[in-house]
Amino acid sequence: QKEVEQNSGPLSVPEGAIASLNCTYSDRGSQSFFWYRQYSGKSPELIMFIYSNGDKEDGRFTAQLNKASQYVSLLIRDSQPSDSATYLCAVTAMEYGNKLVFGAGTILRVKS
Amino acid sequence: DTEVTQTPKHLVMGMTNKKSLKCEQHMGHRAMYWYKQKAKKPPELMFVYSYEKLSINESVPSRFSPECPNSSLLNLHLHALQPEDSALYLCASSQGVTGEVTQYFGPGTRLLVL
Numbered sequence: 001q002k003e004v005e006q007n008s009g010p011l012s013v014p015e016g017a018i019a020s021l022n023c024t025y026s027d028r029g030s031q032s033f034f035w036y037r038q039y040s041g042k043s044p045e046l047i048m049f050i051y052s053n054g055d056k057e058d059g060r061f062t063a064q065l066n067k068a069s070q071y072v073s074l075l076i077r078d079s080q081p082s083d084s085a086t087y088l089c090a091v092t093a094m095e096y097g098n099k100l101v102f103g104a105g106t107i108l109r110v111k112s
Numbered sequence: 113d114t115e116v117t118q119t120p121k122h123l124v125m126g127m128t129n130k131k132s133l134k135c136e137q138h139m140g141h142r143a144m145y146w147y148k149q150k151a152k153k154p155p156e157l158m159f160v161y162s163y164e165k166l167s168i169n170e171s172v173p174s175r176f177s178p179e180c181p182n183s184s185l186l187n188l189h190l191h192a193l194q195p196e197d198s199a200l201y202l203c204a205s206s207q208g209v210t211g212e213v214t215q216y217f218g219p220g221t222r223l224l225v226l
Contacts, residue, residue, distance in 0.1 A: 032213055032214075034214065034215075036217075041222075042219070042220075043200070043202055043217045043218060043219050043220040044155065044202070044217045045217070046214065046215075046216060046217075049214050088154055088155075092213050097168065098209050098210055098213060099157055099160070099168065100157070100213075100215055102154035102155060103154065104153070104154055105154055
């Protein structure tokens with residue numbers, strides 16, 4: 001089992017819709033959870049981080065964490081073509097020496 | 113300000129060349145990282161510096177040599193690279209390796225080894 005799993009996609013949504021990106025992780029001791037956006041040929045850009053169970057909202061983005069289910073998600077409301085990118089889920093845990101462990105990424109395509 | 117800068121943006125080198133990648137941050141962060149990213153893959157950790165000391169080396173070949181001259185600077189010295197080392201090299205920094213561990217990435221150096 002991979003440490004951090006994401007559906008590779010592509011996930012296609014129409015402009016204005018809600019995009020839902022999901023991530024599961026294997027280590028119950030995981031402590032910090034991050035979503036990065038990466039445009040083709042560019043570096044990862046931090047979108048959200050979340051440490052506690054529940055929802056965290058920032059503008060059009062909402063991160064959701066459920067530690068019991070070992071699941072973290074990113075919702076993007078009112079999706080725009082400019083949101084088209086690869087979204088990387090990343091997790092830190094003591095088991096990993098607090099290193100950032102990335103999922104393979106989900107490709108999101110927002111169609112206008 | 114969450115800016116990490118990297119130079120050069122692009123680098124082409126032969127297998128016998130010696131070159132260096134540079135990274136700089138002025139956020140007062142005490143942890144700095146080098147990652148390698150191949151196309152369509154997530155970043156792969158190479159090295160971690162914490163308080164200017166190498167704390168993690170992910171079994172990287174010795175042709176890659178990191179250096180942390182001070183708390184703001186991180187270098188990656190390259191020597192006798194192979195074509196398969198061609199990739200995007202990313203630098204990142206965080207406040208620490210425990211506690212506040214949010215990592216911010218620089219724009220990367222696109223390396224091509226001929």
